[in-house]
Amino acid sequence: xxxxxxxEAGPDTRRVVPMSVMKLSDDAADLPEKFVKSLGERPTIAxxxxxxEIPVISxxxxxSESERARIVxxxxxxxxxWGIFQIVDHGxxxxxxxxxxxxxxxxxxxPLDEKVKYATMPGGFPVGYASGSHRADDDILDWRELMVHRxxxxxxxxxxxxxxxxxxxxxxKTLVEYSDTMGDLVTSLLGLISESLGLPTSYIKNAVGGxxxxxKILFNYYPQCPQPDMTLGLRSHTDYGTITVLQQxxxxxxxxxxxxxxxxxxxxxxxxxxxxxLGDQIQILSNAxxxxxxxxxxxxxxxxxxxxxxxxxxxxxxxxxxAPELLSEENPAKYRSYTMKEYLPICFAKKTxxxxxxxxx
Ligand code: OGA
Ligand code: NI
Numbered sequence: 341x342x343x344x345x346x347x348e349a350g351p352d353t354r355r356v357v358p359m360s361v362m363k364l365s366d367d368a369a370d371l372p373e374k375f376v377k378s379l380g381e382r383p384t385i386a387x388x389x390x391x392x393e394i395p396v397i398s399x400x401x402x403x404s405e406s407e408r409a410r411i412v413x414x415x416x417x418x419x420x421x422w423g424i425f426q427i428v429d430h431g432x433x434x435x436x437x438x439x440x441x442x443x444x445x446x447x448x449x450x451p452l453d454e455k456v457k458y459a460t461m462p463g464g465f466p467v468g469y470a471s472g473s474h475r476a477d478d479d480i481l482d483w484r485e486l487m488v489h490r491x492x493x494x495x496x497x498x499x500x501x502x503x504x505x506x507x508x509x510x511x512x513k514t515l516v517e518y519s520d521t522m523g524d525l526v527t528s529l530l531g532l533i534s535e536s537l538g539l540p541t542s543y544i545k546n547a548v549g550g551x552x553x554x555x556k557i558l559f560n561y562y563p564q565c566p567q568p569d570m571t572l573g574l575r576s577h578t579d580y581g582t583i584t585v586l587q588q589x590x591x592x593x594x595x596x597x598x599x600x601x602x603x604x605x606x607x608x609x610x611x612x613x614x615x616x617x618l619g620d621q622i623q624i625l626s627n628a629x630x631x632x633x634x635x636x637x638x639x640x641x642x643x644x645x646x647x648x649x650x651x652x653x654x655x656x657x658x659x660x661x662x663a664p665e666l667l668s669e670e671n672p673a674k675y676r677s678y679t680m681k682e683y684l685p686i687c688f689a690k691k692t693x694x695x696x697x698x699x700x701x
Contacts (some may be wrong), residue, residue, distance in 0.1 A: 360452045360471050361485050365563030365644075374481050375472070375571045382570060383638040384604055387593040387645075391605035394422060394596070396613065400429035402528070408535075415529075416536030419626075423633030424596045424617040426610060427529075432521055434612060437587055439510070440518045440648055446508035448485060448561040448646075458487070458505055467500065483639050484573045485561045491519035492555035493655075515557065522585055522650040523555055529583060529616060530652070537626055539665060547625065547663070548582050549655025558649040562593060565639040573637035573645070579619035580687045580695060581653035586615040591645040597634040604636075620683075620696045621654055624675045627662040632696065656680045675699040 364372060395418040401407025418425035447455070460468040467488050468474075472481030474488065489504060490496045497519065505511050527545055534543040545553070562573040573593060588594060594607040594615065607615055623632035639645070654660055661677030676699050687695045 360455075361481075361483055362448070362471075362561070362563045363452065365565065368566055371565065371567040371570050374479070375483055377480060377571050377575075381572065381575065383568070383572065383595070383636075385595060385606055385638075387568070387591070387606065387638045387640045389606050390592065390608035391598075392608070394605065394607055395425040396610065397425055397427050398429045399427055399431070399528075402532075412532055412535045415532045419533060419536060419618060419622070419630040422596070422598070423623075423631040424607065424615065424635065426607070426613040426615050428610065428613050430525060430614055432525060432614065436514070436517060436521060437612070439514050440587070441589065441646060443508050443511045443514045444487070444559045444561075444648060445646060447487065447505050447511060447559070450505075450507060454507065455485075458503065460488075468503070482574050483562060483565050483568075483571050484637070485563070487559045489515065489557045490554070491515070491557050491650075492523055493552055496554070518648075519555060519557060519650075522557070525585060525614075526555070526583060526650070526652040529585075533583070533622065533630075537629070537663070537666065539663060543663070543665075544582070544622075544625065547654070547658065547660070548621065548652070549658040552655035553582070553658075554653040554655060556651045556653065558651065560637065560645075560647045560649065562637060562639050562645040562647075564641055564644055566641065568639045568641055571639065573639040576634055576636040577693060578632040578634050578695070579617065579651060580621075580683065581619040581651045582621045583619055583652050584617045585650040585652075586617070587648040588615065589646045591640070591643045593637045593639060593645050594647070595636050595638060597636075599631070599634075606638075619651070619653075621660060624660060624696055624699065625663050627666050627671060628674050629666070634693065654680050656684075673701060676701055 397414045402411055455469050458469040460466055460470050460474050466474045467490055469487050471485045490500050530544040531541040534541055588609055590609045592609050595604045598605050618630055618632050620632045622630050657679055659677055659679055662673045662675055667673055678699060686698045
């Protein structure tokens, strides 16, 4: 498959990074005005006030029939009740997780002049380095620096790799390995989610385009913040894709909104665990049996925080919508069908936080 042109539909993005949040963190005694969030958006729960109820699922024994039944049941419960959960015993080598963290940290610690070489392009698809936001039209910024890469399909990765950082020296090689490993993990998780809906194992993987499905990998660096109560590291949002796999360090800051309790909950960093959250496509495909959880990242004044985020997205041409197999007279389709080409502009238009509302029948 030919890689999509870099300038496909996307928001205006920045080439010149006007400031570095890391530098502000070193210099500013007060939170600069353009990071001050409205009262309703500000954090209500601390970055380290952990919710112990968010499910933690061991994938040990996934190959055995009886253990797999347990895992599928746990995944089904977590998807329906939480939309976010953690996995352990997932088979991703600890060494690779550590190495990806170190390479990412190595990149963010480079001098700004070096990082700016990889800054996002105006009008282009949001890939590359940005600070505060990767959008030129944002009035209020987030307290983070970020780096985004298109990693799958492989043809896209091969096209983009020449614009990935050359420092640290092992960055590119490690990211290729990380991308492939996360790709396999996503396939396995989509199998479990499919089965939990009573669908064939390969159902969701096929629905999102099989090997043409897209993967983006995003690194977030959240510097220490002088007034963490007045801002966010990353504003509240849902992920527009299929599922997201997040690796975080031990600082804490990822929060999910538990709608039935009208409450934000903080995900506890567990050494070696990966956080999984569902994106809009699973909510729609499941006809709202599962939820695309709203989430955000809060910052703190003592420690920097790093997260490595893998987004699994459908291919741009996949025909998406509620799975017909799940629909009946009692459970009619809640959303119309569409392609990602149609969905992405809805997401980028920022009219509503819940993009899927635009598809409600
Ligand atoms: C994201 C995201 C949360 C975090 O990048 O989409 O939700 O904790 N990140 O970094
Ligand atoms: Ni997210």
